[in-house]
Structures are given as C-alpha cells and as structure tokens.
Amino acid sequence: MEEVQGMIFDHVAQIVPNIAEAVRWYRDHFEHAEVLYQDDSWAFLDCGGTRLAFVLKDEHPGHIAWRVSESELERFATKYGKPIKPHRDRTKSFYLEAPGGQHIEIITFPPDADARVAPRTA
Numbered sequence: 703m704e705e706v707q708g709m710i711f712d713h714v715a716q717i718v719p720n721i722a723e724a725v726r727w728y729r730d731h732f733e734h735a736e737v738l739y740q741d742d743s744w745a746f747l748d749c750g751g752t753r754l755a756f757v758l759k760d761e762h763p764g765h766i767a768w769r770v771s772e773s774e775l776e777r778f779a780t781k782y783g784k785p786i787k788p789h790r791d792r793t794k795s796f797y798l799e800a801p802g803g804q805h806i807e808i809i810t811f812p813p814d815a816d817a818r819v820a821p822r823t824a
Contacts, residue, residue, distance in 0.1 A: 703821070713746070713753035713823065714767040715762060721745050724756040739818045746819050753821075765797065765805035769821065775810040786797055791816035 710741050718724040725745050728735045732749050739746040744754045757764070770778065773795060784796035793816075795809035811820045 703798040709770055709808075710821075712767040713755050715755035715757050715765045715767065715807070717759050717762075718756045718763045719758075721756050721758065721792075728754070738815070763797065763805040765807045767787075767795070767809050769805040769809055769811065772810045772812055774810060778808050791819050793819070 716724070721740065721742060721744060725737060727739055728747055728749060729737070735747050737745065737747055737751045737758065738753075743758050744760050747754045747756075755762075755767075772794070775786060775796075778784075779796050782796075782798060784798070786794050786796050788794050792814050793809055793811050795807050798806045798808065800806050
C-alpha cells in the first residue's frame with residue numbers, strides 16, 4: 703500500500719444491534735452496496751464509494767475514521783497521549799473524543815492489513 707500523505711477520510715462506523723440486519727438493509731436499499739467484510743461483530747461496506755462500518759455497542763464506539771500513514775499514526779498517538787491498538791484485520795488505530803461526545807478514529811492500514819478492508823488504490 704502506498705504511503706498516505708496527510709489525513710484522508712476513510713469510513714463512518716455506526717453502532718447497530720444486529721450486524722446481519724444492518725448489512726441486509728443496506729444491500730436491499732442501495733444496489734451498489736458491496737460487502738467488503740462481515741462477521742457476527744462487525745461489517746465493512748463500500749456504498750457508492752463511501753466506506754461504512756457496522757459495529758456492536760460493546761466492540762467499538764460509533765465514529766468517523768481518518769486514514770494516516772503508520773508514521774503519522776505514531777506521531778499523532780504520541781501527540782495526544784493515546785495507545786495504538788492493533789485490530790484483527792491488522793489495521794492499527796486509536797480514538798479521540800470530539801465535541802458532543804463524538805468519536806474520531808485515526809487509523810492506518812499497514813502493508814499486511816486484510817486486503818478486504820484495505821483502501822483500494824487507483
């Protein structure tokens with residue numbers, strides 16, 4: 703994967719009570735919704751060029767994610783005093799709390815990140 707320059711919008715994550723039901727609803731209502739990854743605790747879709755994640759309440763907060771390079775992730779984590787968490791898809795990230803209780807995820811997709819969820823290059 704190419705080195706990301708700056709911050710790039712990556713995805714929006716919504717908390718849902720049932721992952722399969724949320725995926726089914728999007729696939730029924732948006733014919734171009736493509737399931738990139740799905741299991742019982744989270745799903746990742748591309749819906750018309752916008753990436754959506756569905757998460758369970760106890761797994762992740764609802765959030766907006768910004769993609770950065772690995773070096774930028776480390777720099778931002780140090781700057782904000784946040785630990786970097788590795789995920790099962792081999793991405794790495796941390797969360798910031800924005801005004802109004804909103805969560806922002808700062809995420810990187812290392813070269814060994816799961817190809818199903820890694821951003822596609824042109």
